[in-house]
Amino acid sequence: MNPDQYTQEKGAPLGSSAYYALLRARASQRRGLTALFALRRELEETVEQTSDTAVGSAKLAWWQRELRTIDAGQPTHPVAIELRSQLDTANIGSTVEAFFEIADGFAMDLSQARYLDLPGLQQYVRKVGGAFSAVLAQQAKDGDGDKEWAFNAGVALMFAEIVRDIGDDARRGRIYIPISEMQQFNVTAADIINRRYSDNFTAMMKFQLERARTGLRDALSSASRATLKRQPVLRAQIAIALALLDEVEGEQYQVLHQRIALTPVRKLWVAFRATRFGI
Incomplete structure (x- = not known):
C-alpha cells in the first residue's frame, strides 16, 4: 500500500466525519x-x-x-x-x-484514567484537541492568524468528542468527566462503567453537552468571515459536531451502551451546507 x-x-476513512x-x-x-x-x-x-x-x-x-x-x-x-x-x-x-x-x-x-477537576482535564484537551486544530489552521494560506481561534475551536471539538465517546472510553477504562463534576451530580465511575442510566446521569450529560455546544457556538460567533472561509475543514467539523450533539440530546443522552453517530449522507450534507451557505 x-x-x-x-x-x-488511516486519517479519513470513507464515512468518517474527517472524510466529509x-x-x-x-x-x-x-x-x-x-x-x-x-x-x-x-x-x-x-x-x-x-x-x-x-x-x-x-x-x-x-x-x-x-x-x-x-x-x-x-x-x-x-x-x-x-x-x-x-x-x-x-x-x-x-x-x-x-x-x-x-x-x-x-x-x-x-x-491517568481519571481527572480530578476541569483544569486538569483542560490540560489534556488543549494538547490533543486545541494543538491539533491549530496545526490544521496553519496549513491554510494566510492561516497563521487563525491559530488562536482554531485552538479554541479544537478544545470545543474535543469536549464534543468526550460526550460522544463516553461509553467507548469507559470500556477502555478511561473516563474523561472530571471527578468533581461526577460528584456534583452524584454519579460514580461504577455507574458509567456498568452502563447505569439515571436522572443524575442525564443531568450530568446535559451539563457536559451544553459546555461542548457553547464552546462550538462561541467559536463560530468569534470567527470572522475571512477566517471561516480560510478554514473550511474546521468549519465543517464544528457543524458536524453540533449536529451530533443534537442527536445525542434527541437520544436522551443514551451514550453508555451505544455510540450515537450521524449517517454518512447527513455528514455530507451538514459539511456542505456549513461551508457553502455558512449555516
Missing part, C-alpha cells in the same frame, strides 16, 4: 491535511490499543523519534513520508513541534 492510500484509510470535513478543503491541500489527521490517529492508537503502560510508552517514544525524521527529511513510516511530501517545507518544523505536544497529551492517557 502506498503512503497516499495508507494515509487516506476534508472534502471541503481545497484539492491542493487535501492530501497534506489528511496526513495530519492520520498522524494524530496513529498517536491516538498507541494508547487506545494497549493496556500495558510500558508498551504504550515505547510506541509513543518510537513516534517521537519518527517525528524528528520528518523535519530531517528521512521519515520511514507511510504517514510520515506522506506528510513530508505534502506539507510546505517552511511549516514542517512548527508542525513537528506541535505534534510533540499532541503526543505529550496522549501520553497522559498512559499515566
Whole structure:
C-alpha cells in the first residue's frame, strides 16, 4: 500500500466525519491535511490499543523519534513520508513541534484514567484537541492568524468528542468527566462503567453537552468571515459536531451502551451546507 492510500484509510476513512470535513478543503491541500489527521490517529492508537503502560510508552517514544525524521527529511513510516511530501517545507518544523505536544497529551492517557477537576482535564484537551486544530489552521494560506481561534475551536471539538465517546472510553477504562463534576451530580465511575442510566446521569450529560455546544457556538460567533472561509475543514467539523450533539440530546443522552453517530449522507450534507451557505 502506498503512503497516499495508507494515509487516506488511516486519517479519513470513507464515512468518517474527517472524510466529509476534508472534502471541503481545497484539492491542493487535501492530501497534506489528511496526513495530519492520520498522524494524530496513529498517536491516538498507541494508547487506545494497549493496556500495558510500558508498551504504550515505547510506541509513543518510537513516534517521537519518527517525528524528528520528518523535519530531517528521512521519515520511514507511510504517514510520515506522506506528510513530508505534502506539507510546505517552511511549516514542517512548527508542525513537528506541535505534534510533540499532541503526543505529550496522549501520553497522559498512559499515566491517568481519571481527572480530578476541569483544569486538569483542560490540560489534556488543549494538547490533543486545541494543538491539533491549530496545526490544521496553519496549513491554510494566510492561516497563521487563525491559530488562536482554531485552538479554541479544537478544545470545543474535543469536549464534543468526550460526550460522544463516553461509553467507548469507559470500556477502555478511561473516563474523561472530571471527578468533581461526577460528584456534583452524584454519579460514580461504577455507574458509567456498568452502563447505569439515571436522572443524575442525564443531568450530568446535559451539563457536559451544553459546555461542548457553547464552546462550538462561541467559536463560530468569534470567527470572522475571512477566517471561516480560510478554514473550511474546521468549519465543517464544528457543524458536524453540533449536529451530533443534537442527536445525542434527541437520544436522551443514551451514550453508555451505544455510540450515537450521524449517517454518512447527513455528514455530507451538514459539511456542505456549513461551508457553502455558512449555516
